[in-house]
Amino acid sequence: MPGQTAFLDAYPDYVDTTVLDRLRATEYRYLDDKNHLYLDYTGGGLPAEAQIKAHAQRVEGDCYGNPHSANPTSRASTELVEQARTAVLEFFNASPDEYTAVFTPNATGACHLVGEAYPFEPGTRFVQLADNHNSVNGIREFARSRGAQIDTIDLVPLELRAEEDEVRSSLGRPVPEALRPSRPDGDEVRSGLFAYPAQSNFTGVQHPLEWIDLAHSHGFDVLLDAAAYAPANRIDLARIKPDFMPVSWYKLFGYPTGLGCLVARREALARLRRPWFAGGTIRAVSVLGDWYQLMDGPAAFEDGTVNYLSIPDVEIGLRWLTAIGMETVRTRVRCLTGWLLDHLSEARHSNGTPLVRIYGPTTTEARGGTVAFNFLDPSGRVVDERAVARDAARANISLRTGCFCNPGAGEAAFGLHRDDLRRPGLPAAATLDEVLAAIGMPTAGAIRISVGLVSTLEDVSRFLEFALSTYLDRFPDTEGLPPRLSC
DSSP, X not given: OOOHHHHHHHOGGGGGGHHHHHHHHHTTTHHHHTTOEEOBTTTOOOOOHHHHHHHHHHHHHSOOOOSSSOSHHHHHHHHHHHHHHHHHHHHTTOOTTTEEEEEESSHHHHHHHHHHHSOOOTTOEEEEESSXXXXXXXXXXXXXXXXXXXXXXXXXXXTTBOOHHHHHHHHHOOOOGGGOOOOTTOOOOOOEEEXXXXXXXXXXXXXXXXHHHHHHHTTEEEEEEOTTTGGGSOOOXXXXXXXXXXXXXXXXXXXXXXXXXXXXXXXXXXXOOOSOOOTTSEEEEETTTTEEEEOSGGGGGSOSSOOTTTHHHHHHHHHHHHHHOHHHHHHHHHHHHHHHHHHHHHOBOTTSOBSEEEESOSSSTTBOSEEEEEEBOTTSOBOOHHHHHHHHHHTTEEOEEEOTTOHHHHHHHTTOOHXXXXXXTGGGOSSHXXXXXXXXXXXXXXXXXXXXXTOOHHHHHHHHHXXXXXXXXXXOOOTTOOOOOOO
């Protein structure tokens, strides 16, 4: 396999990212100390030692209490939470007059907040890209329950992108006059909600951010899922204007887990109508009088007690990324992804059969550091993903297998059609293997590897060596594999 010289000839910009090698040797040394090959950055980022130490020093150095009070420990927590909220807006270059940040348990929680409170009704529409995480797909059930129309924009082989004309057509489709909602109070009637990811968590495809303005021109609010995009790409909310943007902090910088965010335009947030209230979200409430008043702004959406010991770690993580430079991270991810795609695409068994089948783009154009594929045996059959998971674990390699909570991209990757998936009885099949057999899928999903902040050329080379030595000109052992529990 060509070495470092060939790599640098192909990707000379990599030399501009050497600061990440120094950080790998100091702040992330646990990877090499334990011989970990970590290739699941789309699943979760990794924390620097400095982040963990900063958390410990803060908690050990002062006393912090529940923010919902005016006592000294409560005020100390409130101050740090609000500092973190400000840091979030600054990181995304979002004006505090236009945007606010709602802290949530995760990106899924952010999607749930929008889904449960969005004013869906007959005559409004939920338009979704087929390439969405299940946390976004689930919003359709809120829309369906309130009589909204659901439209799904398909993906097109081979790159598994959406056709621009199809996006325009779907967003521009008029609502029948009889179904068009009216507002006697004169409030603006929105067309509905358009939801899509800035970057696919399945294929790494980066969908056009220009769709935000397009959707706005047709009266839609836009939910832009940034969970897979934000860890290696700059987001400038002074330039693009999504109404709702879910983010997961551990995907950006590894720590803290269990904490996400909904970055929302204040105007759009004010249109949401929560179906309930909770501790921390109300200004006043009466049980006997049967009334309540929600707080203003983000407080109305932060249920219960926020994670006040961890939210300040978001500011620390954002400072860490800012000091490194998002352009540095993006360059490294692009170079390593390109090298990986080059070699996976070229690999052939001795009989000429490709070693892998890649789902999505095979170049770095408009894509991120997530690569989905299946290994093929010399006869061209898909290697069971459970065997790959087993073999990788034995080699101390962390990768992902399955559909990655993105069934729409998986269905497109495997060439499934609506008729295949709407047969009576399919959802009620007893086991996943029965579902796979009924629809003719050869496996429950793909292999996903993803590079990130402190990935190195050595990491990618080690994976390629593993792939060639384990699967080239071989028929892998599939005996004794565990049953599939989910895709």
